[in-house]
Amino acid sequence: MALTESVEVDKVEIVGPFKAVQVRTATVIYKDDVEISRGFHRHVISAGDDYSNETEEVQAICAAVHTQEVIDAKEENDAANAPQE
Amino acid sequence: MSKIALNSNASGSGVFTIESPNSDTDRTLNLPDKAGTVQVGEGIDDNATSTALTITSGEYVGLGNADPVTPFDVTARSGAFAMAMRARSNNDYAFFGMRSYDGTEDLGDIAILRTAADTGRMLFYTNNGGSATVKMSILPSGGITFNGDTAAANALDDYEEGTWTPSISSGINSISYNTAIGHYTKVGNLVNTDFYTRVTGTGSGAQFVVSGLPYAIKNTNAIRGGGWSTYQNISSNTVQFYGSQGGTFFYCYINGYSTFTTTSSLNGHFLIGTFSYITA
Numbered sequence: 001m002a003l004t005e006s007v008e009v010d011k012v013e014i015v016g017p018f019k020a021v022q023v024r025t026a027t028v029i030y031k032d033d034v035e036i037s038r039g040f041h042r043h044v045i046s047a048g049d050d051y052s053n054e055t056e057e058v059q060a061i062c063a064a065v066h067t068q069e070v071i072d073a074k075e076e077n078d079a080a081n082a083p084q085e
Numbered sequence: 086m087s088k089i090a091l092n093s094n095a096s097g098s099g100v101f102t103i104e105s106p107n108s109d110t111d112r113t114l115n116l117p118d119k120a121g122t123v124q125v126g127e128g129i130d131d132n133a134t135s136t137a138l139t140i141t142s143g144e145y146v147g148l149g150n151a152d153p154v155t156p157f158d159v160t161a162r163s164g165a166f167a168m169a170m171r172a173r174s175n176n177d178y179a180f181f182g183m184r185s186y187d188g189t190e191d192l193g194d195i196a197i198l199r200t201a202a203d204t205g206r207m208l209f210y211t212n213n214g215g216s217a218t219v220k221m222s223i224l225p226s227g228g229i230t231f232n233g234d235t236a237a238a239n240a241l242d243d244y245e246e247g248t249w250t251p252s253i254s255s256g257i258n259s260i261s262y263n264t265a266i267g268h269y270t271k272v273g274n275l276v277n278t279d280f281y282t283r284v285t286g287t288g289s290g291a292q293f294v295v296s297g298l299p300y301a302i303k304n305t306n307a308i309r310g311g312g313w314s315t316y317q318n319i320s321s322n323t324v325q326f327y328g329s330q331g332g333t334f335f336y337c338y339i340n341g342y343s344t345f346t347t348t349s350s351l352n353g354h355f356l357i358g359t360f361s362y363i364t365a
Binding site: 015016017018020022024039040041042043044046074077078081082083 | 245246247248249250269297298299300301303304327329330331332333336338364365
């Protein structure tokens with residue numbers, strides 16, 4: 001019996017006007033090459049976030065959608081919607 | 086006058102016999118009044134040479150198999166489909182009905198409704214007295230609706246469980262995490278999260294902000310989400326969470342609208358809570 005683990009980005013979604021890049025990472029456990037378990041971990045890369053530690057595929061997506069225009073619009077939106085104290 | 090011809094085969098040596106049944110009633114074998122060939126015995130009985138159609142001695146029918154295990158047992162061949170049902174002539178419904186033993190009661194059905202070319206809504210019917218009605222549907226675009234509803238906005242179109250990594254992105258300097266783990270369950274567009282952080286650092290005096298949500302909060306005015314701390318030992322207050330519209334973080338407050346801050350040294354302090362919100 002051999003147990004192996006595979007970690008892979010299995011879904012990338014681009015959501016909303018500020019192009020939030022939602023990344024789902026799947027951890028898959030195989031027993032003798034048959035999948036017996038699959039778990040998900042999620043994180044989101046917002047416009048303006050550092051994505052240098054992401055996979056090449058995710059970096060390419062972020063580079064394509066997080067234009068300076070989108071980053072500026074996101075910052076403007078955050079400032080406009082920040083809670084009032 | 087029509088004629089009957091009996092043709093032997095020059096190559097074969099077997100004797101073929103037409104045998105009368107043990108019956109006192111006259112029988113007539115009628116040949117079809119059109120072009121074609123009538124073949125009896127091949128692929129139909131339980132010792133046939135073909136498996137296209139098999140009828141066993143137990144009166145089970147197999148299509149594509151020679152050993153049916155139910156009264157009607159169909160096996161796919163090289164393609165994916167074992168069986169297909171077509172819509173009726175006006176190209177709308179194809180029904181699979183399930184009935185009472187005597188066939189008089191329509192107990193439940195599964196149907197596909199063709200709504201456009203290459204487009205269909207799957208319908209599940211049950212009967213609670215009277216006629217079977219639609220109780221659940223799968224919309225062409227995906228998502229489950231109930232009781233005949235066809236509105237995509239009401240469709241339950243996603244369910245997912247997983248983990249996320251919470252981080253306190255504001256409020257603590259030189260932060261390190263003893264523990265930082267979050268879980269989420271997404272049902273439709275509602276995300277329920279739970280998180281557990283144990284941190285070391287020095288309070289910066291800035292408002293606490295927790296980041297790293299698994300989905301972006303929907304960017305619609307007046308949608309913020311909310312939650313509260315279920316345990317924390319940084320202050321004596323319950324901390325309220327207030328989401329960032331369109332963002333992936335939430336702000337921390339106490340006593341309604343006061344920002345949650347500290348300038349204290351933190352050494353293995355806890356901030357644990359839940360936060361729920363609507364995503365895009």
